[in-house]
Amino acid sequence: MKKIAIVSRKGGVGKSTLTMNLAVVAGQAIIIDTDPQASCADWGDRRDYEPPEVQTVPAGRVQVSLKRCQTDWLFVDTQPSAEASLIEIAQIADLCVVVLRPGQLELDALGATLAAIRAAQAKAVFCINQAHPQANLSDLVVGLEQHYPVGPLIRSRADFPASVAEGRAVTEWNPEGKAAAEIQTYWSWLQENLN
Ligand SMILES: Nc1ncnc2c1ncn2[C@@H]1O[C@H](COP(=O)(O)OP(=O)(O)OP(=O)(O)O)[C@@H](O)[C@H]1O
Numbered sequence: 001m002k003k004i005a006i007v008s009r010k011g012g013v014g015k016s017t018l019t020m021n022l023a024v025v026a027g028q029a030i031i032i033d034t035d036p037q038a039s040c041a042d043w044g045d046r047r048d049y050e051p052p053e054v055q056t057v058p059a060g061r062v063q064v065s066l067k068r069c070q071t072d073w074l075f076v077d078t079q080p081s082a083e084a085s086l087i088e089i090a091q092i093a094d095l096c097v098v099v100l101r102p103g104q105l106e107l108d109a110l111g112a113t114l115a116a117i118r119a120a121q122a123k124a125v126f127c128i129n130q131a132h133p134q135a136n137l138s139d140l141v142v143g144l145e146q147h148y149p150v151g152p153l154i155r156s157r158a159d160f161p162a163s164v165a166e167g168r169a170v171t172e173w174n175p176e177g178k179a180a181a182e183i184q185t186y187w188s189w190l191q192e193n194l195n
Pocket residue numbers: 010011012013014015016017018035037039078079080129130131154155156157158160161164
C-alpha cells in the first residue's frame with residue numbers, strides 16, 4: 001500500500017479536491033480525511049457508497065487507522081496547518097504532495113509547509129493547482145524545483161467545483177474535458193515519482 005499525503009499550510013489551495021480526484025483515478029484507493037471540515041467525507045456521502053471509501057480520522061490517529069486499511073493506494077487529506085500533526089502524517093507517508101495555488105500569499109505561507117516536511121524528513125513533490133488557464137508559470141516552476149520536483153500544472157477549470165457538488169471526480173463528470181486530462185497526466189507523473 002502506497003501512502004500519499006496531500007498537504008499545505010495555506011487554506012483553499014485545492015487539497016481536498018486533488019485528494020478526491022486522485023483517489024478516483026488511482027482505482028483501488030481509500031481516502032483518510034483528517035480535516036475537521038470533512039470536505040472529502042461530505043463528497044463521499046454524495047457518492048452513495050460508491051468507492052473510494054472515505055474514512056474520517058483525527059490527525060493524531062492516522063497511524064493506528066492505517067492498520068485497518070487494505071488497499072493499493074491511500075490518500076490522506078489534511079487540514080491547512082503546519083503543526084505537529086502534519087509532521088506526523090508526513091512521516092507516515094511515502095510521498096507528500098504540497099499543493100500550491102500561484103499567488104504571493106500562497107508563496108508566503110509555503111515556508112511553514114516546507115519546514116514541516118523537512119522536520120519529518122519526508123519525500124515531497126509539488127502540485128501547482130488553480131493556475132490561470134493561460135498563465136505561463138515557468139519562473140515559479142524553476143523556483144519551486146530548487147526544493148522538490150514539480151508536477152504537470154493543473155489549471156483553474158469549472159469541472160472541478162461542478163463535479164465535487166455532484167459527488168464525482170472530473171474524470172467521471174467530463175472524461176473528455178481538460179480537467180480530466182490534467183488529473184490523468186498529474187497522476188501518471190506522481191506514480192513515476194513514487195518509484
Ligand atoms: N483546479 C481547480 N479549478 C477550479 N476550482 C478549483 C480547483 N481546485 C480547487 N478548486 C476549488 O477551490 C475551492 C477550494 O478547494 P478545496 O476545498 O479542495 O481546497 P483545500 O485546500 O482543501 O481547502 P482547505 O484548506 O479549506 O481544506 C473549492 O471551491 C474547489 O472547488
